[in-house]
Amino acid sequence: MNRDRTSRRLPVFMSFVVGLILTIMPLPEAIEAFRPNWLAILVIFWAMQLPHTWSVGTAWIVGIILDVSQGTLLGQHALALCCVAFIIVRFHLLMRVFPIPQLTAAVFPILAIYQFLLFWINGVAGVDTPLIVYWGPIISSTALWPVVIILLSNLRYGKRSG
């Protein structure tokens, strides 16, 4: 039982570490504004697949780590990711049966809400941000979503059958 739990949690944990690496990895100035919200994508995926193990609590902890690594207001990403996780967990049964194109269309507004929360908090705290930084990540994250979901599903279900 215990070993089963660790072996089940390891892929999720590793995916979050890789996500964090991708988030703070340097990118060329030109595509910097289009860096996908890797951790938001991961939270969406895992909350949808395993809502009993990975839901709002995990999302909150991931968000706090993101806040610290990016020097943003402590709790900003935590709150945004928490909301994302909440929406996903509420609708996870519905979303699981969506085919990939429809799921991608559903992920787009959720990512938009995530970015909106971040920007709203920035606005309240008085941080000025250009518009491209708002839309860039939403577009790139949505575009990458099908690829990521196929990769992660392989990681998860491949393990199960093997």
Place this chain on the structure above:
Amino acid sequence: MVASRENNNSPGRIPALGLRFLGLVFISILLMYLDNRDDHLDTVRRNIGATVYPVRIIVDAPIRLWIWLGESVTSRNDLEQELAQFRAERLITHGRLQKLNALEAENARLRAMLDARSKVRDRTRVAEIMSVDANPYNHSLVINVGTQDGIFDGQALVGADGVIGQVIKAGLMTSLAMLISDTDHALPVEVNRNGLRTIVVGTGTIDSLELPFVVNNADIHIGDLLVTSGFGGAFPAGYPVAVVDSVTRIPQEPYAKVTAMPAASLGQVREVLLVFSSTNKDEEATEDE
């Protein structure tokens, strides 16, 4: 197997989800409020920041390895050329330094006569910029030193050619610094030629700064060097900041439109100097250097 086991017990119902969610939202808002208000959470931030340190090292490693490889396979010819260049530079700087020593002594004498505190040399510490992107919302970078090296919030960052920025969040082993090109950054400067004091503000573009408070009839020209004035306390005086590259005077406006180009190439630096200015707590350390 795993998924089916999870689905078996009451599918779709996560116990106390709404309650947990509201609790976490409340904690987040409380944290943000406290964080925005004052610095009570600095130690918390530092401790959590230490857990992110390994990830930063992992991200930084390939780039460091690449640079190291590049250096290891440089041809002998290139190295010799570089060495010759360094020798020439060393000779020139040494020549200047001799003069500087004399000038420093003279300055100290004059200051003694005027009864002012002597403050010519600042203690510095070299830090490397980690190849880690920080906050996408502003111009910032991560350096590989922290509070355990004596770094503190607000410390000045200087490159080989001029001022780069200042530390905004000193962590335990790494710190976050804001570039002078950030829109939130303002820096008190003076024109080196005539001592005209003004403020340089970042524009959000890495190679441009603006001087919003220069009156129309002020004596400022293209090519003027701006140096830190030392007002405001964060930056020691006399470090080059930027060179004025355009002055537009509009007669009906109270202020002229002045832009300047940073003296340091903000996008390309790899090593920076952290200045412990002698007005800070390291007063004694300055004396024995």
